[in-house]
Amino acid sequence: MSLLEIKNLHVKVESHEILKGINLTVNSGELHSIMGPNGSGKSTLAQVLARRENYLVTAGEILYDGKDLLSLKPEEAAAEGIFMAFQYPVEIPGITNVYFLRSALNAVRKHRALEEMDAMDFLPMFREKMKLLEMDEKLMNRSVNEGFSGGEKKRNEILQMAVLEPKLAILDETDSGLDIDALKIVAKGVNALRSVERSMIVVTHYQRLLNYIVPDFVHVLVNGRIVRSGGPELALELEEKGYVDAERQALAV
């Protein structure tokens, strides 16, 4: 059975239709990349999957693990195993990184009828995952994302993913603003988390990230529709020709 099935999804923000009939199926263990120019609707799709409430779904449905995803609140979706790495991670002064993540993990564990993890069990695991992302331990007791560099914020997103162990991870332009060293660390972290039980959707504007995180499938999103789908080679083609061809095709549809 497929993990995620998006059928004919139409989404409005205020009065603008952003997504105009998306169809996408993601099976367990697959990594799909969604590429597209600015304003094509990539981030909207990511946010709808994470259940942000500012979007109005006017048609279509999303089945996640056989359930109606659109009926879930963000925290319920998270507890069911959906995780989105934010394009712009939010700074939360006054809450430490470690406190935040332990609260999140325990909320998710509670939903899954698992015992809460105390600090004694949590900290060694947390330190281990920080090593994977090559993060300075000092960031652990700092407020969430406050005063973090761009690279530290993105690594912190992947760290959260490593701790929460989702079934479906959506990375929303996790590569944007990263230098090549930071990009490699993030990619290493993501690759370490790839498994047959975990699917990923990697949303990106540039092909560069896909040199390090090799997708199984690439989809091109233009003007609210997926206009082409293919294998990793499609990303390379886009890199060469740009989105112009794809956009022309979209207009022809």
Place this chain on the structure above:
Amino acid sequence: MITAAQQLESYLGSFSRLEKQAAWSGLSWWRKLREDAFARFTEVGFPTPHDEDWRFTNVSAIAQTPFQLAGKESGRVSPEDLERWRVPGAACQLVFVNGRFSSELSRTGKLPAGVTASSLAEQFTKDPKVLELHLGRYLDIRRDAFSALNTAFTADGAYVHIPKGVVAGDPIYLLFVSTGNNEPLMTHPRNLIVAEEESQASVVEDYVSLNAGAAFCNTVTELVAGDSSVISHYMIEREDPQAFNVSTLRIQQGRSANVASHSVLLGGGLVRNNVHPVLAGEGAECLINGLFIGNGRQHLDNYMLVEHASPHCDSRQFYNGILDGRARGVFHGRIVVHKDAQKTDAKQTNRNLLLSDDAQIDTKPQLEIYADDVKCTHGATIGQIEENALFYLRSRGIDEVSARKLLLLAFANECLDRMKQDSVRTYLEALMNRHLFQVANSVPVARTDRGEDQGRNWEELG
């Protein structure tokens, strides 16, 4: 409701009755002061919103309620009643029932040698000389009617004395219990805290109600911080929503004295919190830190008057407010820099979260600078819980109420983190945790019909 003439008659009756029974009845210096104070009160009466310092707070409800002066045996309290207000880690706990010291309910524990923490009435009988040096010397009875009223009606309160060089590590804890009564009572606790030079101490004042009901507590604390002393003062207001509480903390700071005033206002219906430090000695430092959390129809007014009277003094004011329901908050931050107070460094910040459309905050900075080499800054913000932050937490699995509570706690922690007395801070953190859960729970769930991301919503005011 009573008329002004009835009100005056009632206060006059209480004034004369107290004269006969009070501990200080033989002391002419105090009698003179209280007579002046009462004359002042009869002259000016209660303030009205026409008075600039009371523009945002209407006290006519206090003026119109026929409050009776609490007598000696005005309420019964058992030790069990107080269990929930015992603070772990305190050096001692003095209990005042309707403003009167109760030795049976108090716990005098492990005070360092030479430190006194006792009843003011007792001190009046035992050794009034030390009181004469300080009591009433700093408070200006002409500043407002409540200061005059307190001086006129002083019956009891706490007397704390820290001798030179003594470090009292554990907090001295003063619990003021209002019993609540069918008949509305008024109490005028008067506290004197004298910290001699190079001493160190923390004092907590905690105001609570045993039962519901209208009560009027008008308290004054004079805190004398000697040269190079390090003193922290905590004020916790968590009385019944029908209670009126006016408190005035008058701080007199000597050379290089370091004082921190922390206020946490959670309870009371109409609360006025006056903090008035005078940085009289060179190099003195003052931190004025506060958190006020209002709900329902609570009115929480914070009036700060920071006087820089000597060179090289620093003052820092940080007040955070969280207002829900129809609650109204006030932050009035006045900084006066006297002519000779060069190199003054004064800073003031007031941040507010409004959780409902009907909650309201009035924030007013006021700088009066008569010196020419000073640094004074002020700023105020008003905002809501950030939708962005809320979604971020929820997207990680934290449910909406918990996410809201976490964000409120983070906002409150800005104030709690400035409290350096570990046992008091830990106690207040736990208190805040419970209190903010209720606040987070009462806020309506985020509207889903809102079509846009409101993002950061801070409005810079100053």
